[in-house]
Amino acid sequence: MKDSWDSGNPYDYFMGRWSRRVAGLFIDWLAPRAGLRWLDVGCATGSLSETIIKGRRPAVLTALDTSDNFVAAAQHKLGNRAMCMVGDALALPLEDASVDVAVSGLVLNVVPEPEMALAEMKRVTAHGGSVAAYVWDYGGRMDFLRMFWDAVVTLDPEASKLHEAIRFPNTNPEALRSQFESVGLKKIVTVPIEIVTHFCDFDDFWKPFLGGQGPAPSYLQALPEADRHTLRELLHKRLPLQPDGSISLLARAWATRGKV
């Protein structure tokens, strides 16, 4: 099945409200000074870029993604505060040593060759600059996605190959460190970034999955109506509903940085 990563708003509704919060914590952790030249690789709709602009007042921010729909949404959101382009993480269209900080948010796991993407980020980063990335902890505490896929696999064991914990096995500190080391980055540090994903009721949890954008919503969209209903009921039964009907789950990302 082909993932639908390619549209702006439904994807923002599904993941944006969480990825924005992680972006803020990631930038706080990186804590670079203001006035630097930044690159955002795999910018999607521009959440991380927007956080950089607000918090770190970059001299220049360049953002790129392979999806023209995403880039158009990012450029619309960021206006003249960023320079957005359609580009490939594996062949960055930038000169050597042309930025001070190259970052990538929630993307490294979907890049076909993450080491090559990191090597490219290192190439375009000036000596003494930083390369940093973060990915959801799909195999661990990215709870709301993991619980979705766990329920899918309970009902359809053959769907296990679609489970993001299986699809993205390298979203852990050991694998990330190994990838950063393999391209010669120095002073590598990995930390967890954790947020609570709070859903005011079950519908607040379920409806974003109906947007059709991203792997889980794409799967759900392709399911027959009866199977979709069964999955909904199983999740409703399994999720830890509070007395007021709300649901609070942990979402963890692993962030890694290295020096050039």
Next chain:
Amino acid sequence: MALPKKLVQKLACPKCQSELSYPEADNRLECDRCRLAYRIDSNIPVLLLDEAEKMD
């Protein structure tokens, strides 16, 4: 609307990393070394090798 000069100056060909030229009238970026042209859609450069056009 033309691309900002400071953007164009830092761009490089994704294939060979050479600097790109920007003939505004053609609304595209060109790599003279690879003889490839990259289109610009709604003021957004599309710097993908797969979508580059061979120049004569």
